[in-house]
Amino acid sequence: MVARRDQVTDPRIAADLLLARRGSAYFSRKLNELSDEEYDGPSLLAGWQRRHVIAHVGYNARALTRLTEWAATGVETPMYASAAQRNEEIEYGSTLNVLALRNLSDHAIVHLNVEWRDLPTDAWSNQVRTAQGRVVPVSETAWMRAREVWLHAVDLDNGGRFEHFPPEFLDRLLADIAGNWAKRQKAEGIPSFVLEPSDREESITVGEASETPVILRGTAARLAQWASGRGTTGVLTADGDAAARAPRWI
Numbered sequence: 001m002v003a004r005r006d007q008v009t010d011p012r013i014a015a016d017l018l019l020a021r022r023g024s025a026y027f028s029r030k031l032n033e034l035s036d037e038e039y040d041g042p043s044l045l046a047g048w049q050r051r052h053v054i055a056h057v058g059y060n061a062r063a064l065t066r067l068t069e070w071a072a073t074g075v076e077t078p079m080y081a082s083a084a085q086r087n088e089e090i091e092y093g094s095t096l097n098v099l100a101l102r103n104l105s106d107h108a109i110v111h112l113n114v115e116w117r118d119l120p121t122d123a124w125s126n127q128v129r130t131a132q133g134r135v136v137p138v139s140e141t142a143w144m145r146a147r148e149v150w151l152h153a154v155d156l157d158n159g160g161r162f163e164h165f166p167p168e169f170l171d172r173l174l175a176d177i178a179g180n181w182a183k184r185q186k187a188e189g190i191p192s193f194v195l196e197p198s199d200r201e202e203s204i205t206v207g208e209a210s211e212t213p214v215i216l217r218g219t220a221a222r223l224a225q226w227a228s229g230r231g232t233t234g235v236l237t238a239d240g241d242a243a244a245r246a247p248r249w250i
């Protein structure tokens with residue numbers, strides 16, 4: 001029997017699903033605001049036109065749909081056959097006409113949603129493997145998708161802004177990135193940071209406690225923009241200098 005509503009009961013997963021769905025709606029809205037000609041314009045991602053971003057986000061939904069089907073059936077279906085196949089798919093997708101790109105985006109969003117909705121409660125902890133080779137519970141797909149749609153909506157460069165993001169998404173993103181840097185700190189010499197969002201009560205400490213951490217200030221939106229590798233605008237050091245570029249994240 002086909003379920004009409006989510007089977008998931010874990011409130012944290014439900015919250016991530018909500019962020020992914022709100023982000024998908026936001027991405028679709030920005031996409032629909034583009035004229036046909038504007039699909040050919042540059043995105044904020046080096047070397048990618050907007051049509052590459054749209055193709056990538058559509059194929060990402062399909063890849064996460066495959067992981068969700070894997071969790072549901074136990075039949076291993078990886079996100080992508082290989083990195084080369086992933087890149088070829090984006091290149092191919094970027095050549096589609098505007099209507100086909102819109103359809104790709106819309107259908108991929110609907111299909112992923114249906115798979116999530118119908119995934120039984122006890123299957124959300126089933127393990128799958130991401131394109132980076134991480135073994136994670138399939139529930140991780142909700143957060144992975146939320147990141148993709150919100151960030152790439154900004155990358156379309158037609159008015160999407162971190163200031164539009166839900167506060168809980170910004171906080172979750174900053175925590176995610178801080179955790180990633182902390183894990184890689186020793187091996188890659190990533191500095192210790194203290195991020196002090198001007199519109200939050202708490203600061204965020206990244207990595208080992210240090211007597212001389214890099215202190216950075218800005219709104220949570222600007223700090224998240226900086227941390228996700230999208231420029232240094234609005235982020236200042238404790239001395240009021242412009243921030244250096246953030247370490248690599250993903």
Ligand code: ZN
Nearest residue numbers: 056060148152
């Ligand atoms: Zn992406």
